[in-house]
Amino acid sequence: MLYAPGSGVIAPERRAVAMEPQLYAVFATFSGLLGLCVGSFLNVAICRLPEDESLGGRSHCTSCGKEILARDLIPVLSQLLLRSRCRFCGARFSYRYMAIELITGLVFLGLFFYCGPGRPVLLVALWICFASLIALFVIDWQTTLIPHPLWIAILVAGVGYDIYGLAVGAHEMMVLFPVTTAGGQFAVALPRSVIGALVGLIGLRVFVFLADLAFRKETMGFGDIYLTGAAGAFLGPGIELVLYIVIAAFAGALIGGTWMLWHRKEREDTVIPFGPFLAVSLAVMILWGDVIANAVRGYLFPPPPV
């Protein structure tokens, strides 16, 4: 069975790769284990990025300040063995650390199944993108900030994958402003991911400017705008990019509104971060954007009856 994902910049290409089941299992196991380790790193990033701390250097117990031993840093396993407590002072660590490691492991494994063994470059690009989205989800939820390294990583992964596609002939440049004159035809051609990023960035900036005017308050932060630029690198400048915003806005209004009613937060200054909704929406659109976009196209522009 082969599944060829094809959404936005991810060109649909089918490459039949015959792989021994044993080797497939080895790669799948490696993907899951790599995800656990990356999840462990994401825990560090989630703590340190909002504080502008360096990502290098060993972690310390927040309670007693002792350095955490190398053998206590094995993802999931260490936390299970130590029952989520510090080896020295017994302070309780949040189960969130283990949850993020497990989620990242499952996401990495799922992306391996999604891409299959024949598209290693796409797989790495999606690993970088989804790992950044997991960290972005948690950080924005807690601090309403989106640190720059996260959207930059997504942008670089999206543009990088597109340029790789151009290099191997799987992707095509997008032609803008074709002009035919007596001297011949002139046009500007750029990689689809670059145009997508520019459209996402400028489009949302203009939209936010108008929304701020209409609501007379800040509706969206700059982090959301940068993230949408990075999303454009993966989704391209078409309907997928619009749907990504629409899905996030609907989910945000629905879940955010329910949450505010539930907690009876009626104060004007309650801030519900938009980034987590954008992050989930981007993940959905990268994986199933082609299916969703086709369904919407069919609904909006039904084929004429014959």
Ligand SMILES: [Zn+2]
């Ligand atoms: Zn301690």
